[in-house]
Amino acid sequence: MTVGERITQHRKNQQLSQESLGEALGVSRQxxxxxxSDATLPEVEKLVAMSRLFHVPVGVLLGVEEAQPEEPSQLDERQLAMVEEIVSRYLNVREGAQKSQTARQNRKQGLFALAVLMLACAVLLGAYRNLKWKIDGMGDEFRENIERVKSSVEIQMDSLAGRVEDILRAQNQLTAVYAVEREAVDVGADTITFRLSATPKTFEPGMKATFVAESSGTTEQAAQGEGPDFSAELTCPLSDSIALSVCFQRGETLETQLLEVVTGAERGTMLYCSSASYDRERPGGVPEGGLFCIGRNEVGASFSLYDPAYSDAVYAQGAEIGYFVNSKPAFTMEAGPAVTFSSGGDDFEVILPETCFPVEEGDIIVLGAVATDNFSRQFRWAPWACQVKEGELRVVEPPAEWAQ
Structure with missing residues (x-):
């Protein structure tokens, strides 16, 4: 049964018409x-108002719980009879205690009276807890149902907003189709070449197009052809952020649309270093006598290309792997490529023996690798770092220069 069918059922049970229900809730019959008809969902406050009007929990209207008979808010006849009997016994015991002359009888009767009182309290407390538990449970279910309705509405609103945004973006675009492809990277010349194409939504004879790249400077390249399909190869300086646009010219009118923002083009390579035996919580021994000591450690490093435009133009010539103090080598080993991939990536592996080297308060110790490519560029990466503080080693984030 749907939410709409439940509303219909409870409205008819209350012998209400759609008009009268609308008047009670402050909405129209429509x-x-x-x-x-399940065309729309009621707002949260309307669901709450209907639950009160129909004398059912909101969860019943939503179909997440079954209708339950109302629990009595007072003690039933059996519980009242028990309480009356307990009170009667207590009064009898009290009267007998007053007539008793011996301490022994007083003690026994007092203990019995105390037991009777405790039993009465237990019965009443149990009834109270049972009622409170049911009320609290109803409150939790009510809050959960409200949160479900709220979450559903928010999801629908976000989805609708996203569709509206996509429609508006499509309406405001000047191009019917466009494409951005990376042709080549010349690391030696510090340039990158793109192949760009764009077709305007509305083409007019005599229209011209120019492709523009903006990074550290501005590079322009006039499009080839008479349209409506414009294309060009554009070479611009390497940068980590390159904005590519197309500019259409109709007579004296110029219109520009951003096509794509290319990121990470300048550093199309990356270095990843891993240690086989380090402990992130305790990376080494505690400094004693100003020495940092650490056991044997197997360390691997990968120099790889994540930008296919680099092809085999970039490769690592070697790597320095080991321990660095304040980013300066403390104990390192030179490593040549162990495996060379067709993509231009390289793997390095070294086994660092047990070693000790001097450190001071505040020093930052890094286990890391420094790789150099065939264009003399250096790449750093560190899986962990620690700092000497108050005679102890404390794990810290590697310094910024060790981040990719």
Whole structure:
């Protein structure tokens, strides 16, 4: 049964018409009709108002719980009889205690009276806890149902907003189709070449197009052809952020559309270093006598290309792997490529023996690798770092120069 069918059922159980229900809730008959036909969902406050009007929890209207008979808010006849009997016994015991002359009888009767009182309290406390538990449970279910409705509405609103944004973006675009492809990277010349194409939504004879790249400077390249399909190869300086646009010219009118923002083109390579035996919580021994000591450690490093435009133009010539103090080598080993991939990536591996080297308070110790490519560029990466503080080693994030 749907939410609308449940609303219809409870409305009819209350012998209400759609008009009268709408008047009670402050909405139109058409709104009630849309709810009952499941065309729309009622707002949260309307669901709460209907639950009160129909004398059912909100969860029943939403179909997440079954209707339950109302629990009595007072003690039933059996519980009242128990309480009356307990009170009667207590009064009898009290009267007998007053007539008793011996301490022994007083003690026994007092203990019995105390037991009776404890039993009465237990019965009443149990009834109270049972009632409170049911009320709290109803409150939790009510809050959960409200949160479900709220979450559903928010998801629908976000989805609708996203669709509207996509429609507006498509309407504001000047191009019907466009494409951005990376042709080549010349690391030696510090340039990158793109192949760009764009077709305007509205083409007019005599229209011209120019492709523009903006990074550290501005590079322009006039498009080839008479249209409507314009294309060009554009070579611009390497940069980590390159904005590519197309500019259409109709007579004296110029219109520009951003096509794509290319990121990470300048450093199309990356270095990843891993240690086989380090402990992130305790990276080494505690400094004693100003020495940092650490056991044997197997360390691997990978120099790889994540930009296919680099092809085999970039490769690592070697790597320095080991321990660095304040980014300066403390104990390192030179490593040549162990495996060379067709993509131009290289793997390095070294086994660092047990070693000790001096450190001071505040020093930052890094296990890392420094690789140099065939264009003399250096790449750093560190899997962990620690700092000497108050005579102990404390794990810290590697310094910024060790981040990719």
């Amino acid at each position: 709104a009630i009709s849309k709810w009952e």
